[in-house]
Amino acid sequence: xxxxxxxxxxxxxxxxxxxxxxxxxxxxxxxxxxxxxxxxxxxxxxxxxxxxxxxxxxxxxxxxxxxxxxxxxxxxxxxxxxxxxxxxxxxxxxxxxxxxxxxxxxxxxxxxxxxxxxxxxxxxxxxxxxxxxxxxxxxxxxxxxxxxxxxxxxxxxxxxxxxxxxxxxxxxxxxxxxxxxxxxxxxxxxxxxxxxxxxxxxxxxxxxxxxxxxxxxxxxxxxxxxxxxxxxxxxxxxxxxxxxxxxxxxxxxxxxxxxxxxxxxxxxxxxxxxxxxxxxxxxxxxxxxxxxxxxxxxxxxxxxxxxxxxxxxxxxxxxxxxxxxxxxxxxxxxxxxxxxxxxxx
Ligand SMILES: Cc1cc2nc3c(=O)[nH]c(=O)nc-3n(C[C@H](O)[C@H](O)[C@H](O)COP(=O)(O)O)c2cc1C
Numbered sequence: 001x002x003x004x005x006x007x008x009x010x011x012x013x014x015x016x017x018x019x020x021x022x023x024x025x026x027x028x029x030x031x032x033x034x035x036x037x038x039x040x041x042x043x044x045x046x047x048x049x050x051x052x053x054x055x056x057x058x059x060x061x062x063x064x065x066x067x068x069x070x071x072x073x074x075x076x077x078x079x080x081x082x083x084x085x086x087x088x089x090x091x092x093x094x095x096x097x098x099x100x101x102x103x104x105x106x107x108x109x110x111x112x113x114x115x116x117x118x119x120x121x122x123x124x125x126x127x128x129x130x131x132x133x134x135x136x137x138x139x140x141x142x143x144x145x146x147x148x149x150x151x152x153x154x155x156x157x158x159x160x161x162x163x164x165x166x167x168x169x170x171x172x173x174x175x176x177x178x179x180x181x182x183x184x185x186x187x188x189x190x191x192x193x194x195x196x197x198x199x200x201x202x203x204x205x206x207x208x209x210x211x212x213x214x215x216x217x218x219x220x221x222x223x224x225x226x227x228x229x230x231x232x233x234x235x236x237x238x239x240x241x242x243x244x245x246x247x248x249x250x251x252x253x254x255x256x257x258x259x260x261x262x263x264x265x266x267x268x269x270x271x272x273x274x275x276x277x278x279x280x281x282x283x284x285x286x287x288x289x290x291x292x293x294x295x296x297x298x299x300x301x302x303x304x305x306x307x308x309x310x311x312x313x314x315x316x317x318x319x320x321x322x323x324x325x326x327x328x329x330x331x332x333x334x335x336x337x338x339x340x341x342x343x344x345x
Contacts, residue, residue: 001145001165002206002228003166003206003208003228003229004228006035006062006122006123006145007030007033007034007035007061007062007229008033009032009033009034009335009339010034010219010223010227010228010229010230011029011034011035011219011229011230011232011335011338011339012034012035012037012064012168012208012229012230012231012232013025013026013029013034013035013036013037013231013232013236013331014037014210014231014232014233014236015037015038015039015040015064015066015125015233016039016176016233016236016237016242016318017039017040017041017042017068017176018039018042018316018318019042019243020039020237020242020243020244021037021038021039021236021242022241022242022243023038023051023052023054023055023058024054024058024241025236025239025241025242025331026038026055026059026063027054027055027058027059027063028058028241028330028331028332029236029331029332029335030055030059030061030062030063031058031059031061031332032332032335032336033061033335034335035062035063035064035123035229036055036059036063036064036331037063037064037065037066037123037125037231038051038052038055038063038064038065038066039066040065040066040067040112040116041066041067041068041070041106041107041112042106042107043107043112044107045107045111045112045114045115048065048112048115048116048119049115049119052065052119052121062121062122062123063121063122063123064121064122064123064124064125064147065116065119065121065123065124065125066124066125066126066127067109067112067113067116067124067125067126067127068106068109068126068127068128068129068293069109069126069127069128069129069130069131069181070106070109070128070129070292070293071109071129072104072105072106072108072109073105073290073291073293073294075105075290075294079290079294080101080290080294080298083289083290083294083295083298084099084101084298086282086285086289087099087298087299087302089281090278090302090314091301091302094302094305099298099301099302100301101298102297102298102300105293105294105297106293106296106297113135116139116144117138117139117142117144120142120143120144121144122143122144122145123144123145123147124139124144124145124146124147125146125147125148125149125168126146126147126148126149127148127149127168127170127177127179128149128177128179128180128181128269128292129181130148130155130158130159130162130181131146131148131162131164132162133162133163136162136163136164137163140163145165145166146163146164146165146166147164147165147166147167147168147208148164148166148167148168149167149168149170149179149210150167150168150169150170150179150199151170151172151178151179151180151185151188151190151195152180152182152183152187152188152190152195153195153198153199153202154182154183155167155179155180155181155182156169156199156202156203156207157202157203158182159205160203160204160205164205165205165206166205166206166207166208166228167199167203167205167206167207167208168207168208168209168210168231169192169195169196169199169207169208169209169210169227170192170195170210170211170231171190171191171192171193171194171195171196171209171210171211171212172188172189172190172191172192172211172262172272173191173192173211173212173272173320173321173322174192174210174211174212174233174272174320175233175234175237175260175272175273175318175319175320175323176233176271176272176273176318176319176320177267177269177270177271177292178262178269178270178271178272180270185269185270186270191211191212192209192210192211192212192213192222193221193222193225195211196209196222196225196226196227197225197226200225200226200227206228206229207226207227207228208227208228208229208230208231209222209225209227209229209230209231210230210231210232210233211320211321212320212321212322213230213231213232213235213322214232214234214235214322214325214326215235215325215338215341216337216338216339216340216341216342216343216344216345217341217345218230218322219338219341219342220342220345223342233319233320234252234319234320234322234323234326235322235325235326235327235334236331236334237252237319237326238252238253238326238327238328239328239329239330239331239334240328240329240330240331241330241331242331245307245315246310247307247310247311247312247315248307248312248315248317250312251274251312251317252274252317252319252323252326253326253328255274255319255323255324255326256324257324258274258275259274259275260272260273260274260275260319260320260321260323261273261275261279263279263282263283263286264286264287264289264295265278265279265282265283265286265289265295265299266278266279266295266296266299266303266316267292267293267295267296267299267316268289268290268291268292268293268294268295268296269291269292269296271316271318272318272319272320272321273316273317273318273319274317274319274323276312276313276314276315276317277313277314278313278314278315299316302314303315303316
């Protein structure tokens, strides 16, 4: 099955976890003939069902549900205590006497997976891990088109050999978490226009380009390089339907030449965002922090409080290297603008 037979316009609105990516945004994008995707990694099965129902009330076009294909970790008590101690300067600056420890580190992926099968969206995409042959077969039996996210060639071959229908080649420019699941995250450094030809040469399934793609010229370049579509996260993060905290949105819209950087400090997995004080101060110890999602869950109350106070220096300001070119407008208008730019070239 080709991507164009599912969604005619070669544009995927990238899933953006953290509550930014709304059912209204997904439906608005899918209604244009591009593909909207909903980030489900932080959602309970009930929330996934509720948000999918909201999308279905707004569109009858195909859309994508997206997940972190992850194991639930079991950190030791000592590891958690050490991590809380490292974070003490931040939580104690709010006047707190203790950093709240969450009831669970993350949503259970196997429960999310069963919910996905029952909901049968046209498309499902995955990152930070890989599914088994049996899981991919179950998705196919449910009529779901399966897309894996990769950061280097070996991962693309792994997804293809297990039966995936397409891969997203995520260049180092990409905002948010690196999807690396084979080898060290630090080693997956290729930019999208280096990664793309290498992946296209290695697999026989459609390849979708992601990372720093912000306008029609970028899309055209990716299509000319052999991509069948692009996935854009940062560009859609500033659309009207995304629910981004005002302080974060302000930083995105005034990013200018402020650098983005990959950091483990917020979540325990490398992710790209605008550099700020928290990243700088934690840089020296970031390799010692517990892995995702433990560190992510521990910093979550700090980031939520910082967001409440509008303190963007302590918030995770996830975005890709193209952030200075992000244009605020309704999501459907962005798709229309991108299509006009592509056809004007
Ligand atoms: C705030 C934010 C959250 C993201 N969350 C997810 C996610 O939950 N799942 C996923 O597969 N990709 C996620 N991504 C990656 C995007 O879907 C997309 O692949 C990436 O943003 C493309 O690079 P760009 O930011 O340069 O456009 C996220 C990106 C950002 C900026």
